[in-house]
Structures are given as C-alpha cells and as structure tokens.
Amino acid sequence: MKIAIDLGNRFVKAINEKGDRVMLRSVVAHGQHRSVFSLSRKQPASEESIQVTVKGQDYLVGKMAERFGLLPEYVFGRDRFDGEAAEVLIWTVLSMLVTDNEAVDLTLDYPYSQFHTVKGKLSSRLRGKSETIGRYKSEPVTVSIRSVSEYPQSLVAAYALAPSMPELFDTEKDGYIAVVDIGGDTTDVVVLETFGGDMIIHDEISGTITHGTRDLTQVIRRSLETQTGDIMDTDLADRVLHHGSMYYGGKDWDLSREVEQAKNDLATVLKSCISDLWGTRQNRVRTTIFVGGGAMILESELQGFHPNQVIAHDAQWKNAEGCLMADSNKSETVRQRESERESVQHKNAETRDQSVEKENNQPNSTSNTLLASASEPNKQEQQETAALANDETPLPSNPPREGKNIDTGSEVDTSARVPGRFREGASAWR
Numbered sequence: 001m002k003i004a005i006d007l008g009n010r011f012v013k014a015i016n017e018k019g020d021r022v023m024l025r026s027v028v029a030h031g032q033h034r035s036v037f038s039l040s041r042k043q044p045a046s047e048e049s050i051q052v053t054v055k056g057q058d059y060l061v062g063k064m065a066e067r068f069g070l071l072p073e074y075v076f077g078r079d080r081f082d083g084e085a086a087e088v089l090i091w092t093v094l095s096m097l098v099t100d101n102e103a104v105d106l107t108l109d110y111p112y113s114q115f116h117t118v119k120g121k122l123s124s125r126l127r128g129k130s131e132t133i134g135r136y137k138s139e140p141v142t143v144s145i146r147s148v149s150e151y152p153q154s155l156v157a158a159y160a161l162a163p164s165m166p167e168l169f170d171t172e173k174d175g176y177i178a179v180v181d182i183g184g185d186t187t188d189v190v191v192l193e194t195f196g197g198d199m200i201i202h203d204e205i206s207g208t209i210t211h212g213t214r215d216l217t218q219v220i221r222r223s224l225e226t227q228t229g230d231i232m233d234t235d236l237a238d239r240v241l242h243h244g245s246m247y248y249g250g251k252d253w254d255l256s257r258e259v260e261q262a263k264n265d266l267a268t269v270l271k272s273c274i275s276d277l278w279g280t281r282q283n284r285v286r287t288t289i290f291v292g293g294g295a296m297i298l299e300s301e302l303q304g305f306h307p308n309q310v311i312a313h314d315a316q317w318k319n320a321e322g323c324l325m326a327d328s329n330k331s332e333t334v335r336q337r338e339s340e341r342e343s344v345q346h347k348n349a350e351t352r353d354q355s356v357e358k359e360n361n362q363p364n365s366t367s368n369t370l371l372a373s374a375s376e377p378n379k380q381e382q383q384e385t386a387a388l389a390n391d392e393t394p395l396p397s398n399p400p401r402e403g404k405n406i407d408t409g410s411e412v413d414t415s416a417r418v419p420g421r422f423r424e425g426a427s428a429w430r
Helices: 063-068 084-097 112-118 121-126 155-164 214-228 234-243 256-284 293-297 315-360 364-374 379-390
Strands: 002-007 011-016 021-025 027-030 050-054 057-061 070-074 102-110 130-135 138-152 176-182 187-195 198-201 207-209 245-248 251-254 285-291 309-311 402-404 411-413
Touching: 002 084, 002 315, 011 084, 011 315, 021 063, 021 084, 027 063, 027 084, 050 063, 050 084, 057 063, 057 084, 063 234, 084 102, 084 121, 084 130, 084 138, 102 112, 102 121, 102 315, 112 138, 112 187, 112 207, 121 138, 138 155, 138 315, 155 176, 155 187, 155 285, 155 315, 176 256, 176 293, 187 256, 207 256, 214 234, 214 245, 214 256, 234 245, 234 256, 256 285, 285 315, 293 315
Parallel strands: 002 102, 102 138, 176 285, 285 309
Antiparallel strands: 002 011, 011 021, 027 057, 027 070, 050 057, 050 130, 130 138, 176 187, 187 198, 187 207, 245 251, 402 411
C-alpha cells in the first residue's frame, strides 16, 4: 500500500493510493485513555477521539491530546522530525489507512529549506520497522514499513498541480511559476522556470519564510488574555480563528474584528517577505499558485498580491497528493531498473554458458584454465551489474546552494535537493 504523509506544523495529512484520507492536529501527549461516546449513537468521529498504544505506551493524538493530554507536544519547529511525537503521528495515521499486516511504501515531505539536513533522519528510524498499533474501540493493527521516500514541500506540491493546471504549467510560455505553500509555522516559496521543455528551479529566489498560520493563533491568544485577564490555550484561540467568537466568563465574545486584523497583518508580512526575496525578478513571475492550509485561511487577504494568482483547490492536500504521485512515478522507474539489472544478469549467465560449452570442445590440457575463466564474469560485466544494482534511486539530487532565512538572516540551505527537475509538464522527474 502506497501512503503519503505531509507532517505539517499544525496538521498531519495522509492519503493512500485508494484515495482514503486522514487529517489530524499535529499534537501528541501521554495520557490515560478516556471513555468516549456519541450523542447520535454512532461511533465518534475518528479524527476527534484518537487514543492509541504505540510501542507499549498510551498516547492521545490530535484534539484529544490538546484537551486532555499531559504536557501536549506540539510538532512545531525545525527539530519536529527528531522527537517521538512525529513517529507516533506517523504510526497512528498509518493504522487508520491500512488493513492488518499490510506492508506500506511510505512517502514523507519536509520543509523546502530543511530538506537536505532533515532527509534520512526520520526515514532511517522507520524503514523496515513493524509496529502493532492499538486504537480505542478498534482491533489492533500491525503495520510494516517496507520503504520510505522523501521529497521537499512546495516543490512536490507543484507535481500535483501540473496535471490539473496544464494551462499554468505550459512549458512553451516564458516567465516563472511560483508555488507558495503557507503552512502552520513557515511559508515555503519555490520558483520554477520553463527551460527547453523542462521546469527548472531558481534556488536563489526560492526559500522559507518563518511566518505561518501559527502567528494568527498567537496574536489571537494574546488578545484574549488581554481582554479576559486569563491564560488561554491554543485550542480556544484556534476556535476563535475559525469562528470569530467564543463563550467565556458567562457571555459570548465577538472577536471577528481581531481575527480579521490578525489575518490582514499576516498577509501583509508574507507579501513583503516574498517581494524582498524576489527583488526585481518578481517582474518575471508569470503565475503565483498558493497552496497549504494557510492559503485557504488567507484567501481574501491575499487578493491583489499578483496579477495572475490562483488559490489551489484543496490547497492543504497538495503536498500529500504530490508525494503520492511522485512516489508512484519513482516506483515505475525502479521496476524498470530492476528489469534492466535482471537482463544484464541473464546476459552474463548466457556468456558463461557459452564459454563453458566452448571449453568442452578444447583439448583436456587447457580445460581447467577455461573452466576457471568461464565460471567468473569479466570485469566489464561486473561493473555493469554493480552499476545497475546500486542505482536504486533514479532521481539525482541538485548541488547545494546557500541562501538566507528571510526573517532571521541566518544561513540556511535553500537548494531543493529535489530528485531532479520537472519534465514534460511534471509527468516525470529528471
């Protein structure tokens, strides 16, 4: 089963090859399992009441962790892929998308500017592992991770966008295409250009901006604390962000004005940071495509940023969808390489058989020498076989380039480290 997981700062999104989807808050906490029931006499919504047992430990996940967990661990920041929370989230969503004892080909994505430094760390802890996941009111599910592939966010979103927006990714047109992924903690910007029928990456005007929708909840939370005099939790601030109101202290609070102001401020900051990143080369940007959950929240506030801009449909799912598509394409290529390797091995075997047959027709005085030479492939054959055997990843990496974090000015790696570049409207990586 192929499954792609977009492990975001605010939400984890997962999709399997059948099209089944799961989205949870990126929060994990230790806590005692609680009884849950539904007033409608139906099973409670799975995304609202996740309680799991992973590696013998009981966890609350998502909203349950926020409300009832002991010291909830939010998957924020650059090191979010190093802690146990990331693994618990991954095993949890896998258990919701597979049947018992099913092997998984997993695909993950990482922030654009962190891809090179993060790649391989989490996957090495998951590849080849098997876990039995216990879930509240469900039978335990055993999941095995057979393989793990990794891609950079935003760029892989473009992979999902190209087939559904061919008019925007027309390689015959001049100009740049920008994909802006507004996430929970950061915003990734990737700029592509058509070049000889391919799509190449402009690393020097691509990068990561350290602002996202978490800025909104922080501003709203501070506003609530100022007005009420009480400490507010993130869950309540998030509710206010989406509904514009809350009930607290015996009355209803209308906070729609504060929410709109926070959204306008964030949109202004993002527009300014992107303009600074592009400089005068923003005049070469033909189309800007916004993806990510933040693009949906800021849809109105982003209007007017670019004369030709698009908010992608189902914007928050584009990274996960792109991962699934990229991994499917990669798997076909790997199978082709395996077929080529088997062909070389078969050719070598035929050569050895012919040598043995020829040796049998020679005088006995030389038979031992000929048998010895025929039993081993020559150096050229060994090199051909080894080259194919080692070429499991048909997607070469780009050379590193250095850039700056837009807000902090700290040195970061802004190279995509993506497996090559788009070719023929994103039908294949090269």
